[in-house]
Amino acid sequence: MGNAWARRAALLVCVVGLAACDALPRSGPNKSEIYAGSVQKEGDAFVVAVSDNVTRATAVVPALGFTSDFTSAGVVGSDTIRPGDVLGVSIWENVEEGILTTAGAPASLEEVQVDGSGFIFIPYAGRIKAAGNTPEAIRRIITEKLADQTPDPQVAVRRLAGDGATVSLTGAVGGQGVYPIERPTRTLGAMLARAGGVAVPAEVAVVKIIRGEKRGQVWYQDLFEYPELDIALRNGDRILVEEDTRAFTALGATGTQTRVKFQTQTLSAIEAIAQVGGLNPALADPTGVFVFRNEPADIANAVLGRTDLIGAQRLIYVLDLTEPNGMFMARDFVIRDGDTVYVTEAPYVQWTKVLSALTSTVGAADSLATTAATAGLF
Template sequence: MTLLAACALPRSGPSKNEIYSGAVEKGGNAHVIYVNDHVNRATNFVPSYGFSNSFRSAGAVGADEIRAGDVLGLSIWENVDDGLLTSLGSSSTNLQEIQVDSDGYIFVPYAGRVRAAGNTPDRLRQIITERLSSQTPDPQVTVARVAGDGATVSVMGKVGAQGVYPIERPTRTLSAMLARAGGVAIEPEIAVVTVKRGNDQGKVWLTDLYKGQNDIALRPGDIVLVEEDQRSFTALGALGGQTRVPLGNEVISAVEGVAMVGGLDSNLADPTGVFVLRDEPESVASRVLGKSVFGSQRMAYVLDLTRPNGIFLAREFMIRDGDTVYVTEAPYVQWRKRLQSITGTAVSADSLTSIGN
């Protein structure tokens, strides 16, 4: 019974040898790779956020262009006492809140159905004036946009005031629209802004929004979503803590990742068995392995911190979203647990040294 108990000792995960036994060379389905300078160069990229050329090249919405859904106000003056539209004793009439229909047209009495969408208010004024001039002498027309509901953007997520906002002269760009919505309601360092436009979408760190060409022009129908970045890695094994760790917008090395959870557990950890487990995309896996592969590959990168340059290599190995950082237990830990299960007493490292001597 004692021997059976010793075979089922508690531990934080697989041993180093058990991970090695799952290597492709031994019939497993994971590539176990010792990290060196070549591996660091081959894997040293961090998928970045940013907008595509189609987003960056889109022009700003013209503030004067009328669109379907806009609400217009018309005023018409006639140079006669009893005009077509004016009442007796009045020289003008006001047609307020005329909405441009989904096809882009409005109806004006005696002028008929007039194409409004795509025209500026001044051009629409000329068209209406021309149509009325054949029926009333020297009409004078003004056209003004009452509301720009046809060119709107939806702003959602972690902002001060979610809502649907018109694209106006001060809010033609992404940064200006976010300010119009009350700014972001989370820490800027972890805020990601996503813009959905039709079937396409792009995202950018809020802190990068104001750099270069990231502050894109908005288009009607855009959806802007502000949320906390969800990228993270998982820390397991003989570490100071086992948890899910947010990456934020920082570039984190393996050394920093281990330090973020309290470092190696000095009573348990094997510094020769620090593993970074990930599914590597085909292009990166091919560079690491030096041969063509098909599809993503399971990779178990080994960092041996006891080697002369082990810590330097770990400082240059970048952690990516979805990684698992796993540290195996030192071989003597299981030995100590076995002795404890047999003797029923705790065995210290000093005791093990004495036994070994």
């Protein structure tokens, strides 16, 4: 009788365990529970199977680029002198004892900085307007002013590196700082090269420019693929290089559950799954790959074939990788910033957990019955 009681107790425990199988640990909702929350079943999210039409309607990527204010600007003339520039001036005289030097030996003024008002000072020539002129124009002015005091003076003027026209570079560049706009660095790409290039992967580097009240940004790689985006720089431009901040969240039966940054400009569902280690072969249901997203009304209407939706809508996109074209759909479906990629567990996983729990429970019951019998309790 004691053994019969023990078996009945063990059976009771098994029944209780089976009834409580929904409380077993799992990574998230199953397919049935997700579908139960759809609008079609009085839920608050639209569940949509991914198709070619859905893929086309949702293929939205960040639109980066420059307005015509940036692309139509000409390069800064490297010979135009500005306040803050530094000039090198050399003067020769054709007399044995000149006012500045002797015959054959130049009087060199290695660094003459243009002051805030745009003037420079040359001995015996006085204050000369330099800003707005070219080195050649300044040479002629100095020559004319000295000609009244020394016969046939020979003058050479060259522009040295100065801070008359500069840009600032910050963020993920090799060398942050303030750089002068010179002949080799009059465009964005050349200036970034002067600063040591970008310090983040080129595929996800974003270059932003602030010019007064105007702003623009482009992908770093596009500077090389689209030459028109390699814009001319202007004095005072502020250049910021940042790594792309877009990310998606991976949950469920994947290789890892975490928030993942984009590693390329565009990211497909199949690439997103690969980025987190693929589907967990021991847990994942390849027919239940879901992408949760808040869609703008225009895209939601296009996806659902409607025109009446207003405001952001909750959409759940379903990918079935076991279908003949399932992998192609996953390859073409674009993941966007803020998406949640969720992979459900295969149905048998819960049964495995139930059986494991029941086996453990029955084992515990047998052990309890054995102990009770040994103690003479029944």
